[in-house]
Amino acid sequence: MIIGAGGAGLRTAVEILAGKRDATIMAVTKVSSPQKSHTTTAQGGFAAVNPKDPIDKPIYHMFDTWKGSDCSSDQNVIKKIVESAWEQTLWLDNHGLHFTRNEEGRFSKRTFGGHTLEFGEGPSAFRAVFEADRTGKGIMDTVWGESLKGKVSFINQSIATELIFKDECCIGAIIFEESRGEFTAVLAKATVISTGGLGQVYKITTNCRQNTGDGLAVVLREGLPVMDLEAVQFHPTGIVGPGILASEALRGEGGFLLNKNMEHFMERYAPNMKDLAPRDMVSRAIETEIREGRGVINPNFNLPHVWLDIRHLSDYVHDVKLPEITGFFKKFAGIDPKKDLCPVRPTVHYHMGGVPTNEFGEAQKSESQVVPGLYAVGESASASFHGFNRLGTNSLLELFTMGKFVGDRVSEYLGDAAEPGDLPKGTGEKSFALFSRYFESKGGENLWKIRETMREMMTEKVGVFRNEKDLDEAINQLQELKERSRHISLSSSSLIMNQELVDRWELDNLLDVAMVIAQGALNRKESRGAHTREDYPERKDEFNYHTVAYMEEYGKVVLGKRPIDMSIFKEKNKDYKRFDFVARKY
Amino acid sequence: MGKLHSLTLKIHRYDPEQKKSWVQEYNVDVGGMLRFVDVLRKINQEQDPGLAWMSSCEHAQCGSCGVVVNGKPLLMCQLLVQNAINQFKTTTFTLRPLSIAPVLRDLIVDLPQAYKRVHKAKPYIIEPADPPPEGDEHRIPPQVMERYVEATRCVNCFCCAEACISSHRHFLGPNAMMANIVRLFDPKEKAKQERLYILYGDDGVARCHTSEACSFVCPKEIDVAHFIALGKEAKFS
Numbered sequence: 170m171i172i173g174a175g176g177a178g179l180r181t182a183v184e185i186l187a188g189k190r191d192a193t194i195m196a197v198t199k200v201s202s203p204q205k206s207h208t209t210t211a212q213g214g215f216a217a218v219n220p221k222d223p224i225d226k227p228i229y230h231m232f233d234t235w236k237g238s239d240c241s242s243d244q245n246v247i248k249k250i251v252e253s254a255w256e257q258t259l260w261l262d263n264h265g266l267h268f269t270r271n272e273e274g275r276f277s278k279r280t281f282g283g284h285t286l287e288f289g290e291g292p293s294a295f296r297a298v299f300e301a302d303r304t305g306k307g308i309m310d311t312v313w314g315e316s317l318k319g320k321v322s323f324i325n326q327s328i329a330t331e332l333i334f335k336d337e338c339c340i341g342a343i344i345f346e347e348s349r350g351e352f353t354a355v356l357a358k359a360t361v362i363s364t365g366g367l368g369q370v371y372k373i374t375t376n377c378r379q380n381t382g383d384g385l386a387v388v389l390r391e392g393l394p395v396m397d398l399e400a401v402q403f404h405p406t407g408i409v410g411p412g413i414l415a416s417e418a419l420r421g422e423g424g425f426l427l428n429k430n431m432e433h434f435m436e437r438y439a440p441n442m443k444d445l446a447p448r449d450m451v452s453r454a455i456e457t458e459i460r461e462g463r464g465v466i467n468p469n470f471n472l473p474h475v476w477l478d479i480r481h482l483s484d485y486v487h488d489v490k491l492p493e494i495t496g497f498f499k500k501f502a503g504i505d506p507k508k509d510l511c512p513v514r515p516t517v518h519y520h521m522g523g524v525p526t527n528e529f530g531e532a533q534k535s536e537s538q539v540v541p542g543l544y545a546v547g548e549s550a551s552a553s554f555h556g557f558n559r560l561g562t563n564s565l566l567e568l569f570t571m572g573k574f575v576g577d578r579v580s581e582y583l584g585d586a587a588e589p590g591d592l593p594k595g596t597g598e599k600s601f602a603l604f605s606r607y608f609e610s611k612g613g614e615n616l617w618k619i620r621e622t623m624r625e626m627m628t629e630k631v632g633v634f635r636n637e638k639d640l641d642e643a644i645n646q647l648q649e650l651k652e653r654s655r656h657i658s659l660s661s662s663s664l665i666m667n668q669e670l671v672d673r674w675e676l677d678n679l680l681d682v683a684m685v686i687a688q689g690a691l692n693r694k695e696s697r698g699a700h701t702r703e704d705y706p707e708r709k710d711e712f713n714y715h716t717v718a719y720m721e722e723y724g725k726v727v728l729g730k731r732p733i734d735m736s737i738f739k740e741k742n743k744d745y746k747r748f749d750f751v752a753r754k755y
Numbered sequence: 756m757g758k759l760h761s762l763t764l765k766i767h768r769y770d771p772e773q774k775k776s777w778v779q780e781y782n783v784d785v786g787g788m789l790r791f792v793d794v795l796r797k798i799n800q801e802q803d804p805g806l807a808w809m810s811s812c813e814h815a816q817c818g819s820c821g822v823v824v825n826g827k828p829l830l831m832c833q834l835l836v837q838n839a840i841n842q843f844k845t846t847t848f849t850l851r852p853l854s855i856a857p858v859l860r861d862l863i864v865d866l867p868q869a870y871k872r873v874h875k876a877k878p879y880i881i882e883p884a885d886p887p888p889e890g891d892e893h894r895i896p897p898q899v900m901e902r903y904v905e906a907t908r909c910v911n912c913f914c915c916a917e918a919c920i921s922s923h924r925h926f927l928g929p930n931a932m933m934a935n936i937v938r939l940f941d942p943k944e945k946a947k948q949e950r951l952y953i954l955y956g957d958d959g960v961a962r963c964h965t966s967e968a969c970s971f972v973c974p975k976e977i978d979v980a981h982f983i984a985l986g987k988e989a990k991f992s
Contacts, residue, residue, distance in 0.1 A: 201809065201866035204911055205817040221890060255890070262892045265880040265943055267900060267907050274894035303908065306816065310907070314879025325867040348859050377811045410788055413814040469788040493908075497814060500833055503788070617800035660805045665771045666860035668807040672799075 170357035171321075172329040172342060173384060174198035176208035176305065177547025177568035178363030179312035179321070181530075184576020186319040189583055195355065196316065197324045197344055199364075199379045203313045207365050207377040208568070211305025212416035212494065214279060214297030215261075215569070216562040217254035225294050227251050229286055231737065232747050233294075234563060237283040237447050238521075238556025239698035239708060240750045241397075241715070243734035246528050246552045250570045257570050258298050264315055266307045267300050269490070280421045281561035283447040283755070288747050293445055297562040302416055302491045308565055312572075328383060328671065330600040332360065332391050332543070333593065339532075339543035340589035343600045347671060350664030352604075354596050356589035359579045362388065362524055362532070362545040363572075369675070370683045371517040371632070372624040373412035375404060379675075384549040386678035388524050389685065390599070393534060394717045396731065397522030398682060399689035400557045402699050403633050405451035407516025409467045409474045413497050415513055417561040420444045422486050424479035426455065427510065428463040434475075442755040449558045449699040450755065452515040456633045459514070467512050476510040515633055521559055521699065522689075523551035525717060525731060530575030535717075536731050542586065546575045553715060556733075557698025607673045612656025616669070619650050619657070620676050623683060631687050636703045640691040647684045648724050654680065681720065688726040689716045713750060759784045760836055760846060762794065766806065767851040769858045778849075779806075787837030792820055794836065807861040815974055818912030822862050823851045828917035830974040855913045855928075869913050876931040876953055880938065881946035893943055903940035906933045906982050908975050915969035915979050926962035927953075929969040929979045936986045951989075960986050 171178040174196040182194050200206060218227045230251045235242060258276070262268055269277045278295040286294045300307035316323075324344060331343040333354060341356040364384030368376025385395050405426075406415040420426075425444045428434045438454040439446035446454075455475050458464055464473035479487075487495050487507055498506045524532050524545035530552070531539040547568040554567045626646050630639035654676055659669055693716060695709040696702050717729040738748040764781045781798050789797075792810050799806055810820040813832040820831040825843050840846055852862045856869040887893050909930055916928035935953045938944040954960055960983055969979035985991070 200811050200817070201819060202870045202911070204870075205811045205819045207812065209910075210812045210814070210816045219890075259890070259892060263883055263886055263943070265883075265938075265941070267904050267941075268892070270895055270897045270900060272897065274896045276892050300907075301904070303816070306910075307907075310878065317874055318877075318879050318881075323867070348865065377817070378813060379811060411790065411793075411813065469786060493816070501790070501814065501835070503835070615800075616804060621800070660803075663770075663772050666807060666863055667805075668860075668863075669799075669804045672804070 170341060170355055170359070171196040171361045171363060173362065173364035173547070173549065174203040174323060175206035175363060175365055175547060176308050176312055176565070177572045178361060179203060179316045180569050180572025181361050181363065181546055181576040181579065182321050183312055183315045183319060184573045185580045185583070188577060188580030192580065192583055194321045195324060195357070196321050197327050197329055199326065199328055199383070201325050203316070203323060204309060206309055207380055209306045209309040210375070210377065210414065211308070211565055212302045212414060213281060213418040213421070214299035214304050214562040215258060215308070215565040216281070216284065216296050216560070217258045217298055217566065218251070218296060219255050225286060225296055228744060229288060229294060230254070230284070230296060232288050233284050234554065234560060235748055236289065236751060236753055237558055237560040239558055239753055240556070241697060241713070241733055242556030243553050244737040244748060245734045246554050248737055249528055249574070250554055250567060253570045253573070254566055257573065261308065261311055264311050266311045268298055269301055279418055280445065281417050282420070282442070282445045282451065283560045284562070288744070289755070293442070299418070301489070302418060302493045304565060308569065328674070329387060330603070330674070331597065332387065333596050335589065335593045338541040343597050345600070347666050350666070352597060352600060354592055356592070358583050358586040358589065359542050359544065361575060361579065362543070362549055363547045364549045366548045367520055367679070367682050368517045370624065370627050370679050370686065372628040373407060374517040375407060375412060375414040376517065381675040381678050382682035383675070383678050384545070385523065386681040389681055389720050392719065392721050393532065393540065394525060394719045394729070395522060395685060396525035396551045396715050396717050397553065397557070397689070398520065398685045398718065399693055399700050399716060400521040400698055401517060401686060402448060402519040402521060402559055403452040403515040404518035405448055405455055405515055406477055406513040408497060408502055409472055409512040409514055410470045411501055412516035413501055414516070414518065415477065415494055415497065415511065416491070417448070418491060419477060419479050419494060422490065423482055424477055426451070427476040427478055428458045429465050430463060432463070434458055434463070439755040446755040447558055447560060452633050453701060455515055465512070472514065474512045474514040477513045478510055479506050480508060480510070519548065519559055519564060521551065521553065521555040521557060523549045525715070526550050526552050528552060528574065529578040530571055531578065535729070544575050544579060546571050557700055604670070607659060607670060608662055610655055611658045614653045614656040616657045616673055616676055619654050620679065623647070623650050623680060627683055631690055634701050634703050635690050637691065640687055643687045644684065644691065644724070647680060647687060651680050651723050681723070684724060685718045685720055685726055689718055689728070692716065692728055710750065758787060760787060760840060762836065763847040764794070764798070765847065765849045766862065768806070768861045771860055785836050787835065789836050791824070791831035791834045791836070791839065795831065807863050809863045816910060818910030819866070821853050821912040821914050821917070823853060823917065824848055828853060828914035828972050830912055830914070833974055853913055853917045855916045866913070869916070870911065872927045873911055873931045873934060876927055876935040878934040880944050881949055882944070884943045884945050895942055899942065903937050905977055906937045908977055909933055910975060912974060914972045914974055918968035918972040920964050920966045920968060921962045925958055927958045929983060932960055932986060933979055933982050936982050939986070939991045954986050963987070
């Protein structure tokens with residue numbers, strides 16, 4: 170059973186079928202078709218070095234990922250993913266993705282922030298293959314199509330509310346089908362969590378409406394850990410207002426940022442890479458410009474922002490290579506990027522953390538112990554390829570290659586695993602208790618007010634810049650909001666397609682993951698990648714580890730550590746010194 | 756904030772438990788730059804948490820929020836309040852669910868059922884072309900791709916199917932046809948014969964009456980009718 174039928178989940182499904190053609194796969198999705206998943210909104214590209222490339226080399230990509238992560242991704246995972254990247258683009262090509270071609274009919278490539286040649290000493294690397302500015306849609310359509318072909322059964326408009334265990338093994342989950350209004354226990358030899366992101370914790374996000382951290386919250390309720398949730402990526406260029414993503418490809422193709430005084434301010438923050446510095450650095454630079462009074466206020470939304478200038482790019486780039494994004498500015502901001510400056514500001518985009526897994530996607534209980542039968546992949550998982558900051562085009566790469574590895578592992582496991590047998594006693598009681606409480610609770614609290622208060626508070630206090638005072642306040646406020654949420658009464662007691670009921674469940678998930686983000690951020694008294702503490706502005710060696718967090722009771726977060734894998738460094742091959750805890754300058 | 760507009764929304768509602776339909780009126784003051792999804796969210800937040808509607812990405816990349824506004828099928832996420840007022844020359848809007856599948860509740864229809872028609876058009880490569888040499892991509896000139904990639908931008912929102920004057924029962928629909936036609940162009944697809952059977956089958960393009968309503972309403976501004984026409988004429992090279 171696959172919980173979450175986005176790019177990662179369905180890549181896993183297709184690979185399971187490649188290894189075990191007679192496998193019966195059920196893919197549960199919250200949306201009305203897998204094609205509506207968040208993967209479909211990814212724009213810019215898929216990083217992959219052709220091993221035959223005369224200029225670029227996989228080792229450069231590994232280094233960029235390591236340095237980009239602020240030296241906190243796992244090197245065994247980096248090596249495995251980067252070395253499989255090219256083969257996976259060919260898989261996509263052979264299975265029908267319409268990669269944009271150059272005049273020779275080969276893959277076109279573009280550059281993204283933090284991707285360089287010669288260990289950052291050379292120029293920007295043209296490393297990302299793409300399908301115009303809808304690469305995620307191409308990937309989603311391809312794996313969705315292959316899943317249809319492979320007869321995966323889709324359970325649409327459904328959520329997984331609880332995992333089922335027997336003898337410490339995961340043997341399935343409780344599924345709530347919204348359109349039928351029924352809970353069902355589904356037994357499976359293997360269960361894969363691929364529920365995606367948690368962007369809705371924040372007020373302004375590129376994430377879909379359904380990205381509410383569901384899988385993470387369910388895992389936490391089962392007493393299992395999540396990892397590095399404090400590492401939340403703010404994409405520097407969200408379109409002001411709704412926060413829609415304006416891909417880094419705009420800067421990759423030659424766009425640049427300007428402040429109120431029309432100053433090309435990135436020259437001050439990253440003298441070499443300028444606008445193509447990694448996302449965490451550009452987001453901090455924009456927030457700093459705004460804080461120091463060099464931002465512009467948008468009259469429609471009363472929001473401060475900076476400008477993105479792409480007026481000088483050719484009509485071909487605007488109309489053929491980036492048609493969707495150019496269209497977004499026209500449709501959602503009412504401006505013409507060929508003639509006007511584009512208003513942009515940081516927007517929550519991605520979380521680097523997730524359910525901790527090993528390099529095969531097996532979910533971990535602790536550093537040395539996996540949960541048999543349970544896997545995690547995609548944004549909801551953390552292996553960890555991205556550490557504390559993800560590079561652009563590395564997420565499609567990661568979800569796709571990890572999907573393959575997890576699929577391989579699951580198909581092996583299916584051969585050996587015992588049948589789940591009978592339903593264990595007490596199955597479904599947790600879900601029954603939780604949803605009964607939603608219907609029974611009485612009081613004057615408003616679900617949406619609590620949700621909006623949380624989103625504004627998290628943006629203000631647990632955003633790009635953090636400090637102890639704000640984080641303490643955030644934790645207290647979350648505790649209060651959770652308490653208040655117990656006094657929400659629902660307007661209907663119907664189970665069928667009751668959007669309000671799902672909203673209520675999502676609120677719990679959001680509050681739960683928000684608490685873990687805030688406590689992880691409070692505990693990490695340093696700045697690393699996307700996690701920036703104003704009171705501790707430097708990275709510190711004593712924090713060279715992943716944060717592992719458990720939360721069985723609200724607010725009582727138990728923190729542990731997982732070491733960072735340094736296997737490339739330890740192999741002592743040529744260039745190994747690049748993979749030490751290096752300084753991060755761009 | 757910019758100027759506020761006072762809107763009247765008349766929303767078709769349906770309660771699956773009572774099997775009851777009615778039209779409910781909501782009055783709401785909103786800024787011109789808000790999308791219709793933001794307007795409905797505001798109604799959920801301030802007036803009626805029970806009003807059910809569907810969305811996902813909310814920037815026209817997923818096609819989940821199709822409804823019919825004042826007779827026109829469109830994506831609610833792509834309709835800004837000020838544009839709606841200019842386009843329809845009114846501040847009163849009637850919202851009803853798409854008719855391409857049964858209504859589940861209020862504005863939510865059974866999209867998985869509508870999707871079955873797309874599945875019949877096999878939105879994947881049926882039989883892949885022989886792979887290129889080891890480690891290489893297929894060589895496809897950009898001029899070849901230019902003829903069909905526009906059609907791959909389709910998000911299956913079913914707005915074209917809603918506007919189509921051919922029956923939903925007998926025609927797989929413009930979007931499903933387009934998914935098939937893409938692979939008739941695509942040099943990576945070998946199963947051209949099977950694709951032609953889908954195209955010219957009983958529920959294929961012969962059902963199309965060439966009203967071009969599909970192109971007129973497509974939220975992605977794809978010239979759907981152009982691709983259907985190429986399909987009818989079998990112009991794939």
